Amino acid sequence: MPISKNKIKWIRSLEQKKVRREERVFVAEGPKLIGDLLGYFHCRYIAATADWLTAHPTLQADEIDTATIDEIERASLLKAPQHVIAIFDQRTEQTDISVIEHQLCIALDDVQDPGNLGTIIRIADWFGIEHIFCSQGTVDVYSPKVVQATMGALARVHLHYVALPEFIGKLKDEVPVYGTFLDGKNIYDQPLSTTGLIVMGNEGNGITAEVRKLINRTLYIPNYPIGRETSESLNVAVATAITCAEFRRRE
DSSP states (O other): OOHHHHHHHHHHHHTTTHHHHTTTEEEESSSSHHHHBBBBOOOEEEEHHHHHHTTOOOOOOOOEOOOOOHHHHHOOOOOSSOEEOOOOEEEOOOGGGGGTTTSEEEEEOOOOOHHHHEEEEHHHTTTTEEEEETTTTSSTTTHHHHHHHHHGGTOOOEEEOOOHHHHHHSOTTTOEEEEEEEEEGGGSSSOOOOSSSEEEEEEETOOHHHHTTSSSEEEEEEOOOOOOOOSSSHHHHHHHHHHHHHHHHHH
């Protein structure tokens, strides 16, 4: 059946964090993204063109509507709508602090830009990092812009929203907690571990003073050549990629 006006209104309402939080769902759009998320998240609803549904005869969802491109465009939150929209249930994440003792993890201290968060999730997925611990001030992972920017990496990377200073403060003293700073130590000269926490800060203000006090290993990504006038800082997603790449290169 076609998408009803109420369904279109419901899908569009999920652009609001308050509604997503109340209903514990999120929107995903496009064949590639939805294909990656199916099997990892319970699918509550799908609206797709007849051709797309015919090509996916074993699709598992609570409710499926056959829609025209025009209907999908009216429901879509994208500038360039695609052939399928899905509503998935959000994960109920169990925050296990001990994972940091056995794996390399990332912490994000008030990262605000949806594109940056989505890219960082893709970076984590690429480098085999399965857990990201976010401050309460970090942008919502289930924002449609974040979900789209993850390009499906959200299926394999788990995000946990925590009171970051208290969370880090509970770690054992011997657990390495890294942070990137302009006055840190050259990352290419420092010993790096295969476990622990890499903290990345806000786009404009970096890591908060409260969290900085808990970091026991400061790092700096040097520019080249050293001493040359250059940009003030790196984009947080770019800095995350460089940092994770160096950690993995050492293994």
